[in-house]
Amino acid sequence: xxxxxPSRWKVMRDDIxxxxxxxxxxxxxxxxxxxxxxxxxxxIETNDWVNILPLTSNQEIILVRQFRYGTEEYxxxxxxxxxxxxxxxxxxxxxxLLEETGYSGKNPKIIGNVFANSAIMSNRCxxxxxxxxxxxxxxxxxxxxxxxxxxxPIESLRDLxxxxxxxHSIGVNAIFHLMMELNIS
Numbered sequence: 001x002x003x004x005x006p007s008r009w010k011v012m013r014d015d016i017x018x019x020x021x022x023x024x025x026x027x028x029x030x031x032x033x034x035x036x037x038x039x040x041x042x043x044i045e046t047n048d049w050v051n052i053l054p055l056t057s058n059q060e061i062i063l064v065r066q067f068r069y070g071t072e073e074y075x076x077x078x079x080x081x082x083x084x085x086x087x088x089x090x091x092x093x094x095x096x097l098l099e100e101t102g103y104s105g106k107n108p109k110i111i112g113n114v115f116a117n118s119a120i121m122s123n124r125c126x127x128x129x130x131x132x133x134x135x136x137x138x139x140x141x142x143x144x145x146x147x148x149x150x151x152x153p154i155e156s157l158r159d160l161x162x163x164x165x166x167x168h169s170i171g172v173n174a175i176f177h178l179m180m181e182l183n184i185s
Contacts, residue, residue: 007034022046022082042120049116049125050093051080051174054105054133061157061178062103062133065148068168076150076160077171083126089113093128099140101149105130112177116170127174129181154184 013029023046031038054062061078068075081096083089090108098104113126141147152160157175160166166175179185 007032009033009039012038017042044121046082046121046123047085048083048089048123049080049170050083050089050096050128051078051125051170052093052097052128052130053078053111053174053178054097054101054103054130055154056134056151057132059154060151061154062097062101063150063152063166064100065150066146075168075171076166077168078174079147080125080170080174089126090128093126094130097130097133098137099142100145100147102135102137102139103133103149104136105133107131111181114170114173125170125174127177129178154182158184 009030009032011028012031015027016024017027018025023044026043026045028041028043029038030041056062063076064079065074065076067073079097079100081092081100083092089110094104094108107130109129111127111129113124115121116123116125139147139149157166157179161172161175166172
């Protein structure tokens with residue numbers, strides 16, 4: 001196996017190709033270090049996201065079911081949302097959880113993060129664990145949001161992923177991080 005990493009590419013030019021309200025599509029002219037090969041690539045620039053893994057004292061996780069416009073299907077997944085510019089991921093996660101479910105919890109801890117899709121996107125998704133969550137507030141959906149709150153026993157997460165009931169790739173990744181954090185095999 002070749003131990004040398006592939007060459008880096010450097011940005012020669014970066015133009016906004018499309019402004020799509022919640023993200024921008026950038027057209028980047030780039031050059032490869034090793035041989036000066038030039039190429040044009042499209043990259044989606046958007047804020048980081050947060051997925052919340054809210055656990056009750058009864059070892060249940062709070063999930064949400066919502067209609068997803070891309071797949072035109074319902075999706076069962078951890079609550080989550082956009083981290084505003086300059087906002088701390090923990091505070092963003094606590095805010096999103098309260099807005100989407102009315103739940104609030106204790107002991108906030110970031111247990112990992114991943115690039116959403118490094119082939120075409122620049123942002124990360126952070127995974128926030130909260131414990132002893134309880135329903136403390138009213139739901140406050142964004143204008144295009146409508147969610148169902150679903151309590152699921154932690155031990156059923158593996159089966160929900162295996163059956164495809166949970167199929168959102170970032171949600172599956174968040175659940176994997178949760179299982180590592182809790183040492184669930």
